[in-house]
Amino acid sequence: MNKALFLDRDGTLILDKVYLADPAGVELIPGTADALRLARSLGYQLFLFTNQSGIGRGYHTLDATLRVNARMEQLLGLGSPLFVGVCIAPEAPGLPMAYRKPSPRFILEQIAAHNLDPAQSWMVGDSATDIGAGLAAKVNVAAVCTGNIDPRTLPDVAAHSIPVYPSVAEFVATLKS
Numbered sequence: 065m066n067k068a069l070f071l072d073r074d075g076t077l078i079l080d081k082v083y084l085a086d087p088a089g090v091e092l093i094p095g096t097a098d099a100l101r102l103a104r105s106l107g108y109q110l111f112l113f114t115n116q117s118g119i120g121r122g123y124h125t126l127d128a129t130l131r132v133n134a135r136m137e138q139l140l141g142l143g144s145p146l147f148v149g150v151c152i153a154p155e156a157p158g159l160p161m162a163y164r165k166p167s168p169r170f171i172l173e174q175i176a177a178h179n180l181d182p183a184q185s186w187m188v189g190d191s192a193t194d195i196g197a198g199l200a201a202k203v204n205v206a207a208v209c210t211g212n213i214d215p216r217t218l219p220d221v222a223a224h225s226i227p228v229y230p231s232v233a234e235f236v237a238t239l240k241s
C-alpha cells in the first residue's frame with residue numbers, strides 16, 4: 065500500500081492571508097520546500113486539500129485560486145505537478161458541502177484511488193476543520209502552529225491527543241521511510 069500526506073495550504077504551507085487571490089501575495093512558510101522534498105523522498109504521496117470559501121462567497125474566482133496554487137508550486141521549486149491530487153473546496157460555510165473540510169470525502173476518495181494506507185497517512189493543518197477532516201477519514205492527524213490560531217486551544221487536539229508541531233518542517237522531520 066502507499067502512504068500520503070494531505071496538506072492544508074493557508075497557514076500550513078504558505079502564510080494565511082485570508083481569501084488570498086493575488087499570486088504576488090504567496091509567501092512560503094520557512095522550511096516548507098525542504099520538508100516536502102524530504103517527505104516525497106520518504107515515499108509519501110503529496111495531496112493538497114484546501115478550503116477556499118472565498119470562491120463560494122464571491123470574493124474571488126477559482127481561477128485566482130489556481131494562480132495562487134501555481135505560484136506556490138513555483139516558489140517551492142520541486143517541479144510541477146508537485147501534488148498527486150488537489151482538492152479546492154469552494155463552498156461557503158452554511159451552504160451544502162461536498163468537499164469542504166471537515167468533510168473527509170476528498171481523503172477517502174484518494175485513499176481508494178491510490179491504494180493508500182490510512183495508518184501510514186496524515187492530514188496536516190493549522191485549523192479545526194483540518195483536524196476534523198483527518199479524524200473523520202481515520203488517518204493520522206498533525207497540527208501546526210503556523211496559522212492564525214494556536215491549535216493547542218482546539219478541543220479536538222486535546223480530546224484526540226493530536227500532536228502539535230511548530231511547523232510542517234518539524235512534523236516531516238519525525239517521519240520515517
Ligand SMILES: [Mg+2]
Nearest residue numbers: 072074075190
Ligand atoms: Mg489553514
